[in-house]
Amino acid sequence: MASHIILPPDDADENHHQEDGELEEEQEELGRDDAPQEQPPKAALPFSATCVRISRDSYPNLRALRNASSVSLADAAYVKISEGDYGYVLDDVPHLTDYVPDIPTYPNPLQDHPAYSTVKQYFVNEDDTVPQKVVVQKNSRRGVHFRRAGPRQRVYFGPDEVKACIVTCGGLCPGLNTVIRELVCGLSHMYNVNNIYGIQNGYKGFYSSNYLPLTPKSVNDIHKRGGTVLGTSRGGHDTKKIVDNIQDRGINQVYIIGGDGTQKGAYEIFKEIRKRGLKVSVAGVPKTIDNDIAIIDKSFGFDTAVEEAQRAIDSAHVEACSAENGIGLVKLMGRYSGFIAMYATLASRDVDCCLIPESPFYMDGEGGLLQYIEGRLKENKHMVIVVAEGAGQDLIAKSIATSDQQDASGNKLLLDIGLWLTHKIKDYFKSKKMEMTIKYIDPTYMIRAIPSNASDNVYCTLLAHSAIHGAMAGYSFTVGMVNGRHTFIPFYRVTSTRNKVKVTDRMWARLLSSTNQPSFLSQKDIDEASEADRLANRPPLPTGASHRVASSFEQSASSTSNGEI
Ligand SMILES: Nc1ncnc2c1ncn2[C@@H]1O[C@H](COP(=O)(O)OP(=O)(O)O)[C@@H](O)[C@H]1O
Numbered sequence: 001m002a003s004h005i006i007l008p009p010d011d012a013d014e015n016h017h018q019e020d021g022e023l024e025e026e027q028e029e030l031g032r033d034d035a036p037q038e039q040p041p042k043a044a045l046p047f048s049a050t051c052v053r054i055s056r057d058s059y060p061n062l063r064a065l066r067n068a069s070s071v072s073l074a075d076a077a078y079v080k081i082s083e084g085d086y087g088y089v090l091d092d093v094p095h096l097t098d099y100v101p102d103i104p105t106y107p108n109p110l111q112d113h114p115a116y117s118t119v120k121q122y123f124v125n126e127d128d129t130v131p132q133k134v135v136v137q138k139n140s141r142r143g144v145h146f147r148r149a150g151p152r153q154r155v156y157f158g159p160d161e162v163k164a165c166i167v168t169c170g171g172l173c174p175g176l177n178t179v180i181r182e183l184v185c186g187l188s189h190m191y192n193v194n195n196i197y198g199i200q201n202g203y204k205g206f207y208s209s210n211y212l213p214l215t216p217k218s219v220n221d222i223h224k225r226g227g228t229v230l231g232t233s234r235g236g237h238d239t240k241k242i243v244d245n246i247q248d249r250g251i252n253q254v255y256i257i258g259g260d261g262t263q264k265g266a267y268e269i270f271k272e273i274r275k276r277g278l279k280v281s282v283a284g285v286p287k288t289i290d291n292d293i294a295i296i297d298k299s300f301g302f303d304t305a306v307e308e309a310q311r312a313i314d315s316a317h318v319e320a321c322s323a324e325n326g327i328g329l330v331k332l333m334g335r336y337s338g339f340i341a342m343y344a345t346l347a348s349r350d351v352d353c354c355l356i357p358e359s360p361f362y363m364d365g366e367g368g369l370l371q372y373i374e375g376r377l378k379e380n381k382h383m384v385i386v387v388a389e390g391a392g393q394d395l396i397a398k399s400i401a402t403s404d405q406q407d408a409s410g411n412k413l414l415l416d417i418g419l420w421l422t423h424k425i426k427d428y429f430k431s432k433k434m435e436m437t438i439k440y441i442d443p444t445y446m447i448r449a450i451p452s453n454a455s456d457n458v459y460c461t462l463l464a465h466s467a468i469h470g471a472m473a474g475y476s477f478t479v480g481m482v483n484g485r486h487t488f489i490p491f492y493r494v495t496s497t498r499n500k501v502k503v504t505d506r507m508w509a510r511l512l513s514s515t516n517q518p519s520f521l522s523q524k525d526i527d528e529a530s531e532a533d534r535l536a537n538r539p540p541l542p543t544g545a546s547h548r549v550a551s552s553f554e555q556s557a558s559s560t561s562n563g564e565i
């Protein structure tokens with residue numbers, strides 16, 4: 001592998017626009033290791049001593065990488081990249097040794113753990129990385145890789161040294177308690193850590209509440225409950241106060257569970273810790289019910305939420321079928337991304353129309369939603385509509401006065417698209433003098449305030465363990481599954497973009513073909529999508545795609561974004 005590179009902030013191009021995503025079988029067996037080791041002394045540099053500062057202009061790949069992930073000028077200083085043969089790029093995560101000199105290392109206590117003694121090749125090779133894109137052609141460059149998660153042979157914290165804390169922030173999500181439980185049990189059982197604290201009610205709990213001591217006993221049953229035993233909140237991120245408290249209380253591992261906003265907060269905390277030269281690992285565990293965090297395959301709790309959303313859709317279907325010209329309308333979570341609505345629709349097969357924020361639609365006239373509903377009722381006598389809460393906000397704004405209110409985290413407060421649609425549909429059929437009934441179901445928090453299902457529970461366990469292994473090994477990162485492998489992802493990567501349903505990808509096409517709804521895309525929209533695809537070096541959409549585009553989208557290139565295959 002070639003030299004490490006940290007992109008310097010001083011040559012960053014501020015105005016540049018975007019141009020352009022189980023451990024054992026492959027591992028080398030790594031032997032036992034018993035003695036603590038001193039690191040070779042390093043000069044105290046502002047950046048990693050193992051890193052070479054280079055001019056970004058001389059590295060077109062790095063420029064593309066930086067542009068592709070929208071790294072801000074300030075954050076360019078923290079980007080840590082290595083290049084290898086055939087276009088291999090490692091988008092690496094920060095390590096304690098980047099800024100703290102002479103840290104001793106210790107043998108990983110797992111090597112003496114009876115439960116793990118049966119595992120032949122337990123430790124991950126330090127050089128293991130995971131590709132962001134797994135679909136390649138013969139001449140493809142190897143592309144961006146992330147450091148593989150998993151236990152390292154040597155750790156950067158001594159047996160009694162660790163003082164860890166756990167915080168949950170943002171909205172609820174099934175599985176939060178499982179992650180908390182597995183962080184506590186994993187730290188305790190795998191690394192013999194006894195000092196673990198819970199921060200109460202989100203970021204503000206760092207400086208405004210007592211820290212709760214957590215033990216495997218105190219968290220034993222919590223995975224069976226929804227919510228978070230620690231409490232959560234939006235707002236309250238004060239970097240200086242938070243890091244002051246981390247420093248004053250001697251915390252050296254910070255586990256932060258939360259969504260895109262929370263991971264941005266984790267990044268700010270990491271930067272302040274680094275500025276102060278503290279020996280503290282920051283590990284983010286991404287949480288989002290909307291599945292909108294970039295890079296990762298899927299967020300924990302998402303499957304559970306989709307399963308619960310099914311129940312609402314089933315009820316809507318029963319109501320719709322039992323009335324003459326019955327419409328069942330279900331509103332599901334999804335502020336900016338319609339993954340829950342899309343997957344619930346695909347899973348249900350009872351849905352006639354799914355509306356998401358990524359796919360603008362219109363109500364009136366030829367090809368509009370009202371005409372489609374009328375046709376569907378005449379044909380089938382009932383229909384089910386699923387709408388993501390962030391869909392159609394532009395339409396509501398046109399018809400009623402709106403204000404730009406925000407929640408404590410700065411998220412725009414949405415208008416109720418479900419109620420608005422209900423009134424519009426009723427008015428339309430009244431004007432047509434056509435009998436119909438509409439039943440509006442809004443399960444809101446019911447899909448996220450539940451315990452996680454079996455597969456999410458296992459997923460949460462693996463995420464928690466990966467976070468622990470990474471923190472013990474001295475890294476700061478967001479943990480995430482990429483192409484089925486657990487990885488350490490740089491904070492800036494998961495916070496610089498939001499994952500969205502791509503309406504020009506196959507998954508949305510599958511949905512269109514399963515509901516048979518109009519795509520609401522004009523030829524202009526399709527042309528623009530084709531151009532975007534072309535710019536991203538993907539095969540363009542076939543020309544001549546028309547109003548119903550499902551079948552033509554089937555031929556478009558496969559995506560590497562999460563949730564779409
Ligand atoms: N850009 C940011 N910098 C620092 N903290 C942030 C930022 N955005 C959000 N936060 C904090 O992260 C926490 C959760 O954010 P929020 O957006 O509400 O939820 P989520 O993490 O689920 O996306 C809040 O305490 C909020 O103050």
Ligand SMILES: O=P(O)(O)OC[C@H]1O[C@](O)(COP(=O)(O)O)[C@@H](O)[C@@H]1O
Pocket residue numbers: 170171172173259260287288289290291292333334335389407
């Ligand atoms: O009412 P709250 O608690 O702010 O949460 C509601 C919002 O949170 C969300 O669930 C998104 O939160 P995530 O960060 O978990 O993706 C939205 O779908 C929803 O609008």
Ligand SMILES: [Mg+2]
Pocket residue numbers: 170259260261
């Ligand atoms: Mg969010």
